[in-house]
Amino acid sequence: MAKFRPVPQRWNRLVPQGLGRSAKGPLPVTSITLCICTFRRASVADTIASGMAQRLPQDVALSVIVADNDDTPSAQALVDRTGIPVTYLHAPARNISTARNACLDATRSDWVAFLDDDETAPPDWLATLLACALETGADAVFGPSRALYPAGAPAWITTNDFHSNRPAPRGRAVETGHSCNVLMRRPPPDLRFDPALGRSGGEDTDFFFRLHRRGARLAVCNAAEVTEPVAPHRLSFRWLAERRMAEGQHYAIAAARPRPLLLAGALAKATASAALALPHLTNRPRLAYWTLRALFHLGVARATLLPKQRAVYGQSEP
Helix, strand or coil: CCCCCCCCCCECCCCCCCCCEECCEECCEEEEEEEEEECCCCCHHHHHHHHHCCCCCCCEEEEEEEEECCCCCCCHHHHHHCCCCCEEEECCCCCHHHHHHHHHHHCCCCEEEEECCCCECCCCHHHHHHHHHHHHCCCEEECCEEEECCCCCCHHHHHHCCCCECCCCECCECCCCCCCEEEEECCCCCCCCCHHHCCCCCHHHHHHHHHHHCCCCEEECCCCCEEEECCHHHCCHHHHHHHHHHHHHHHHHHCCCCHHHHHHHHHHHHHHHHHHHHHHCCCHHHHHHHHHHHHHHHHHHHHHHCCCCCCCCCCCCC
16 A cells, blocks of 8 residues: 655645735745535535635635536536636536545645535635644644534534534544545545445545555644534434434444454443433433434444445435
C-alpha cells in the first residue's frame, strides 16, 4: 500500500485576478477546491452561495465543484441559475462515493474541502479550517455541523442535540472523520471513497480511517462550524434509532480491529448503556440518550456478524 504523501502547499500556476498580488509582485498561492455533492436538493444553491462568499487570505485561491449524483443532470439548471462560476459535474449512479470520487479526480488543488448540499458555512469557515491545518500540521481537519431545529421540535431531541455532527478524537488521536465539514490535503490518486459503501453510508468513515492508517495526521477544529436545518421527518425516535444502528455498522466495517474483540466490546458497551437507561424511564431526554448509545453499539455488534447494510443514498427524501 502506497504511503500518504501530502502534496506541496504552494503551487505556481496562474493566480486568479485580485488574488495573490502585493507591492512586491505575485505571491505564491495556496489553492482550495470546495466540493459539493448533490442529489435532488434545491438547497444546494444556498450551499454554493455560502461557499463562494468565503473570506480567504490574499494568497489563497478558491474554486468550487458541484457533482450531481442524479441519473439525469437535474441540478444543472439550478446551478446555472445561481449565476456563480462553478464547475458542474454530472456523476450519475445514485452512489455518493461516485460523486465524491468525481470531485477528487477533477481537482488539482493543494487542498480539498467537502460540504453537504443542505449545509451553509459562515464567511470565515474555510480560513479557520486552513489556519487550524497549518498550525497543527494536520493533513485533514474536521469541523462540526450544527443542527438548526424547526419550531416545535421535541425537547428530548433538542436537549441532546442529536442531529448535530461534532467530530471527536478517540482518546488522544483522531482516527477518522466525516465529509460534511472537512478540509484535507489532496489525497493521492490511489486513495478514493469506496463505491461499495456509496449507497449505505459510512464511505467517509472508511475513507478517513484508511487515510489515517497511511500516516496522515487528522485534527478537529471546533471553531469551523457549519449549519444544517433538520427536516421534520427526521424528528422521530425511529429515524434516530435507524441512524444510530447504521452509524455503528459503518464504524465496525471501517475500523481495522479484530472482529472478536470488536464484538465483545460492543456487546459490553450496549449492555452498560441499556443498564444506564433503566433509571431514566420517566426522564425522556436521558432515556433517549442512553438508549441510542446502546443502539449504536448494537450496530457495531451486528456488523461483525452481518456486515451487509441497507441502501439509504440515491432516494429522494420526503
